[in-house]
Amino acid sequence: MKEFAPLLHGYWYLLRGAGMTLLMAGAAILPATACGILLAMAQVFGNRFARSAVVGYLFIVRGIPLLVLLTFTYYLLPLTGIDLPPFWGVVLVMALYYAAFMSEVFRAGILSLPQGQWDAARSLGMTRRLMLQIVIFPQALRLASPPFVSLCANLVKATSLVSIVGLWELTMASREIVERTLAPFQIFLGAAAIYFCICYTLALYGRYLESRVLHGH
Amino acid sequence: MLEVADVSKRFGTLEVLRGVSLSVAPGEVVVVIGPSGSGKTTLLRCINLLEDYERGTVTVDGDPIGYRLDRRAGQRVRMSEREIAAARENVGMVFQSFNLFPHMNALQNVMAAPVRVKGIPRARAEARARELLTMVGLSDKVAEYPVRLSGGQQQRVAIARALAMDPKIMLFDEVTSALDPELVGEVLAAMQQLARAGMTMVVVTHEMSFARDIADRIVFMDDGLVVEQGKPDQLLFSPATDRVRAFLKRYNDRYRI
Numbered sequence: 001m002k003e004f005a006p007l008l009h010g011y012w013y014l015l016r017g018a019g020m021t022l023l024m025a026g027a028a029i030l031p032a033t034a035c036g037i038l039l040a041m042a043q044v045f046g047n048r049f050a051r052s053a054v055v056g057y058l059f060i061v062r063g064i065p066l067l068v069l070l071t072f073t074y075y076l077l078p079l080t081g082i083d084l085p086p087f088w089g090v091v092l093v094m095a096l097y098y099a100a101f102m103s104e105v106f107r108a109g110i111l112s113l114p115q116g117q118w119d120a121a122r123s124l125g126m127t128r129r130l131m132l133q134i135v136i137f138p139q140a141l142r143l144a145s146p147p148f149v150s151l152c153a154n155l156v157k158a159t160s161l162v163s164i165v166g167l168w169e170l171t172m173a174s175r176e177i178v179e180r181t182l183a184p185f186q187i188f189l190g191a192a193a194i195y196f197c198i199c200y201t202l203a204l205y206g207r208y209l210e211s212r213v214l215h216g217h
Numbered sequence: 218m219l220e221v222a223d224v225s226k227r228f229g230t231l232e233v234l235r236g237v238s239l240s241v242a243p244g245e246v247v248v249v250i251g252p253s254g255s256g257k258t259t260l261l262r263c264i265n266l267l268e269d270y271e272r273g274t275v276t277v278d279g280d281p282i283g284y285r286l287d288r289r290a291g292q293r294v295r296m297s298e299r300e301i302a303a304a305r306e307n308v309g310m311v312f313q314s315f316n317l318f319p320h321m322n323a324l325q326n327v328m329a330a331p332v333r334v335k336g337i338p339r340a341r342a343e344a345r346a347r348e349l350l351t352m353v354g355l356s357d358k359v360a361e362y363p364v365r366l367s368g369g370q371q372q373r374v375a376i377a378r379a380l381a382m383d384p385k386i387m388l389f390d391e392v393t394s395a396l397d398p399e400l401v402g403e404v405l406a407a408m409q410q411l412a413r414a415g416m417t418m419v420v421v422t423h424e425m426s427f428a429r430d431i432a433d434r435i436v437f438m439d440d441g442l443v444v445e446q447g448k449p450d451q452l453l454f455s456p457a458t459d460r461v462r463a464f465l466k467r468y469n470d471r472y473r474i
Contacts, residue, residue, distance in 0.1 A: 116316035119267050120375075124330035124382060125306035127299060134333060138320050 006183035007190045014187070017173025018194045024087070024169060025156045028094035032155070033148075035095065036102025043103065044110050045128075054103070061100035067161050069093055074165040090162045098155050105151060109144030110136060142213055149206035153199040160195070170194060218243045218417050219386050224263055224273030226256075233259045234270065235441040239419075241386070246418045248428040248449075251438035252464060257421040260438070261388045264419070265308040266301055277307050278385055306334065309379030313391040315371040317363040317378070323350060324359040327378045335382065342381070349377035353407045369400030373407050386417040393424060405431075425468060429453055437461050 039057070042050045073093045077084055084092070113136060121131040163172035174191040178184045219241040226234040233256045241247050249257045262268040264275050266283040274284050274293055282304035284293040296304070317326050327346035331337045337345075350359055353373035363371055372392055379387060389408065393401045405427050412418060412431050422428055428435055429449045436446040437460075445458045456462050 114314075114316075116312055116314050117318070119262075119310075119312060120316035120318070120378075122267060122302070123265055123305060123308070123310040124378070125302050125304075125334045126330065127302045130333055134329060135318055139318075142320070 004186055006177070006181035007186045010177040010181065010187060011190065013173050013177055014170065014190055014194060017168070017170035017191075018198070020169040020173075021156065021159050021171075022198070024091060024094075024159050024162070024167075025152070027091045028098065028159075029152055029155060031091075031095040032098040032102050035099035037106050039099060039103035040106035040110060043107055058100045058103065061097055066094070066097055066158055067164060069097060070161060070165055086165065086167055090165065090167055094155065094158065094162075098151065098158075101151055101154075102148065105144050105147045106140065108147075109140035109142075112143055113139055146206045146210035146213065149202055149209060153202040153206075156198055156202070157195060218245070218278060219264070219419065220274075220276045221260070221264065222274050222276075224260070224270050224275065226259055226263055226268065226270040233441050234263065236273070237438075237441070237443055238273075239436065239443065241417060241419060243417055244415045245433045246412045246416075246420065246431055247434050247436055248420045248422060248432035249436045249438055250422065250425070250428060250464075251444075255438045256441040257438050258390055261310070261390045261419065261421055264388060265305050265310060267310075277304070280304060280307070282308065302334075306382050307385045309382060309384035309387040311372070311375050311379055311387070311389050311392045313394050315363070315368070315375050315395070317371055317374055319363050322360050322362050323355060323366070323374045323377075326363070326374055327381045330378070331381050346377070346381055349380050350374070352410070353377050354403065367400060368396045369403045372396065372404045376404075376407055376411070380411075386419065387411065389418065389420040389422070391421055391423065393422065425453065425465075437464070439464070 039054050043054045046054070070090065070093055073089060074086070077089050117135055117139070118131070121135040126135070159169055160171040162169060163175065166172075170191055174187050177187050181187065219239070221237060221239040223236045223238055224234050225232070225236050237256070237260055239247070239260075249260065251257050259268055263270045264282070266275075269283075274286055275282050281296065283296060283301055285296055286292075287294045317323075318329070321329060324343065324346055327349060328339075328342040331342040331345065332339055347356070347359060350356055353376055355370060355373055355377070358366060358370060358374075363374070366374065375392075392408075393404050396404065401424070405424065408418070408420070409431055420428070420431065432449045434446060435449050435452045437444050437452065437456075437458075439460055445452060445456060445461050447457075452461065453465065456465065
C-alpha cells in the first residue's frame, strides 16, 4: 500500500481537476447540442445554399484534429484582438467542433423516421412547424439519444487535450502532482480511474436509453 | 364533392398518371381497382398533395387543394404551404402501413390534430376521440401505445384519427394489404359502417368482394389512365373492355380455392 501514498496525498487535487473537467465538458455540451440541432435542421430542411454550407463545415471540421484546432485558436485569438478568457476560448472551440458530430447524430435520427410519419402528419393538416414539433422531433430525439450520450463521453475525454494550451483540468492537475511526487504511474492510474468512472456512468445511461428506444413504451 | 381534373404525374421518365379525371359525388363510395403499378396509390396521394403532380387540379367542395387555377393567366398557381395544410384538413387519409405516431397512445393519436391543428378545446376533442374509438370498437384500448396493438387495431385507430378532423372525404390506400387475413374483416367492417353513415370515400383495394359490397361505383385504372368505370356488378361481371376482363380473369384464377 505504501506505493499508493502519493495518490492519497494528491487525491483532493485530482478531484478538483475532475470537477474542472466536468465543468468544461458541460459548458461545451450545451452549445454543441444547440448548434448540432440547428446544423442538422439546416441540412435536412434548408435550401441548397444552407445544405452545402453545412456540408462544407462538416467536411472541414472532420478533417482537422481537435488538438490542432485548439492550438491554432490559442495562437490566433490574441492576434484578432478578441479578449476571451482561455477557458471560454476552449469551450467555444470544443462546442463548434462537437456540433459537427452532434449534427450527424441528430440528422440520422430525423432521417431514420419512416416516410409514413411525415405522410400521416401532413394528411392531418399539420403545418411543417407543428409536424416537426409534435411528430418528428419527439421521435428523432429519442432515436438520437444513445449515440448522443456516447458522443458526450467522447467529449469528456477530449477535454484532456486542453492541458496542452495551458488550461487546468484533470490531466493538467495530474501532471502537476507527478512533478512534485515523481509517481507518474500511481497518479495517472488515479486520473484514468476518474475518467473511466465518468464515461462508464455515461455509457450505462446511454445503454439504458437505448433499451428504452428498442422496446418502445 | 371531389373533382380530380386531368392530373398527370411522372417519376423521372415514368409517367404514373396520364391525365386522370375523376369526380365523386357527396356520400358516394368510389372503389379504385387495377393492377399494381397502375397509378391507384399515386392518384390518392396526389389528391391531398402528398405527391406533387405536373399537370391538372384537384378541388374538394369547390375549394382547390394544392393548385389554384389562375383564369387570367390560364395556368395553375401553387398555393402556399399554409393554405395547402388547411385544405388537407378536409381530406382524411388512411394508409397501408397505418402510420400511427408511436410515441402517442391511441387517444393521443386521435386527438392530437384536432387540438393542435384546429384548436378544438382539449376536453371536447378528448370526448370526440373516445367516441370515435368506441365507434371502431376500441373503447378498451384508448390508453394503449401502437406497439401493443395488433395491425387491425392500429388500422382502426388510424381510421378514427382521420375522422377526428371531420373531413369531407376519406381516402383509403390499400388499408388491409399489410394485415394478417384474420384481421382484415374488422377493418373492412369499420369502413362499411362509415360508408353506411354517408361518408364520401375513395377506396383503393385488392379486396374484390369488399369492393363489390361497398362501392357505389368502381373505377378501373391501368397504366396511369382510367380505363373503365361503372356500377360494381356491371364492371365486375360484364366489363366493356378487354383490359378489365383480362384483369378479372387473372384475379379469379389466382384466388379460386
